[in-house]
Amino acid sequence: MKHTFTLLLGIGLTVSLAGCAPAQAQPVPTDTPVPPTATPAPTDANTFGSWKLVRKSSYAHPVTLAGFLNDTFGLTIGYDGEVHYTTDGGQTWPTAKNESFCRFGLDIVDENVAWTCGNRGNVRLSTDGGRTWKAVADFGPSEPRQCRYLSFLDAKTGWAATPYEIGATTDGGQTWSEIALPKGSAEIMGMTLRTATSAFLLDKAGTFFRTVDGGQTWVGRPLGLAEKEYLSFDTAPKAVMRFTDAEHGGLVFTLITGTIVYMRTDNGGETWKRETIPGLDGTNSYFYLAPDGKTLTITDSPNKEILVLRYQPS
Numbered sequence: 001m002k003h004t005f006t007l008l009l010g011i012g013l014t015v016s017l018a019g020c021a022p023a024q025a026q027p028v029p030t031d032t033p034v035p036p037t038a039t040p041a042p043t044d045a046n047t048f049g050s051w052k053l054v055r056k057s058s059y060a061h062p063v064t065l066a067g068f069l070n071d072t073f074g075l076t077i078g079y080d081g082e083v084h085y086t087t088d089g090g091q092t093w094p095t096a097k098n099e100s101f102c103r104f105g106l107d108i109v110d111e112n113v114a115w116t117c118g119n120r121g122n123v124r125l126s127t128d129g130g131r132t133w134k135a136v137a138d139f140g141p142s143e144p145r146q147c148r149y150l151s152f153l154d155a156k157t158g159w160a161a162t163p164y165e166i167g168a169t170t171d172g173g174q175t176w177s178e179i180a181l182p183k184g185s186a187e188i189m190g191m192t193l194r195t196a197t198s199a200f201l202l203d204k205a206g207t208f209f210r211t212v213d214g215g216q217t218w219v220g221r222p223l224g225l226a227e228k229e230y231l232s233f234d235t236a237p238k239a240v241m242r243f244t245d246a247e248h249g250g251l252v253f254t255l256i257t258g259t260i261v262y263m264r265t266d267n268g269g270e271t272w273k274r275e276t277i278p279g280l281d282g283t284n285s286y287f288y289l290a291p292d293g294k295t296l297t298i299t300d301s302p303n304k305e306i307l308v309l310r311y312q313p314s
Helices: none
Strands: 051-058 065-068 074-077 083-086 103-108 114-118 123-126 149-152 158-161 166-169 176-179 188-193 199-203 207-211 219-222 239-243 249-254 260-265 273-276 285-289 295-300 305-311
Touching: 065 103, 065 285, 065 295, 065 305, 074 103, 074 114, 074 305, 114 149, 114 158, 149 188, 158 188, 188 239, 188 249, 199 239, 199 249, 239 285, 249 285
Parallel strands: 103 149
Antiparallel strands: 051 305, 065 074, 074 083, 103 114, 114 123, 149 158, 158 166, 166 176, 188 199, 199 207, 207 219, 239 249, 249 260, 260 273, 285 295, 295 305
């Protein structure tokens, strides 16, 4: 049964990562942009299986996760609540105005609306393209159980999740309603909301779940991973998915070997077609998949690079 609640944090909670105190509000820059660091991908190179590199951007500011909505608009979130935005494909990254603890979850609805979440349950909403962020009701605790999965339809309706709980809001994050997890599910690896009642979820055991009634009931089916194939799990998303309708969807995740896997379905997850994304190591990388289901952002932490790939099957 669902019930409405506002998640509050206990007095004894502590931040497990140094430097995760709330960031001071930063003025929104109007000039003095960061020197250009992004370059368009070459026309006939940088192909990774069915995925083509369309943008690469380096960064020097703190980043836990980056996400691009399209070729030009993207966001980065990081420690101490530091958030940056770009409207030129990552050539410049102005600093956004935000006060929060460390950020680990991100969803971009369009070029105006975006959401982030992270430590101390801090959830933040932007309605001006990521330039400024406002606090809404908290959801979830701090690391290692912090909120890191978000899926929103607009500035009002969406879901937030930690590995162990899901909350839904229809009032812009003023309140959260508990969504019952699928019976017998392991830790949540990723989730996506297609409509207010239709959602999909992947757990750490490699089981794919779907609901058509807002989480009142779930149907699960194993992805069919091979023996000794295990999903890689970390503080930020290493598995992402999107569905463009009730039947067609895609799922990207990393195995503990570092192999990045892409799976797609045209029957609502009953069966999947699988391929790897070769030439990339996902061991220390984190993912964001845009609503179109074809634009994948990989945050390559060791190399401090952001890769934007587009799915273009031959």
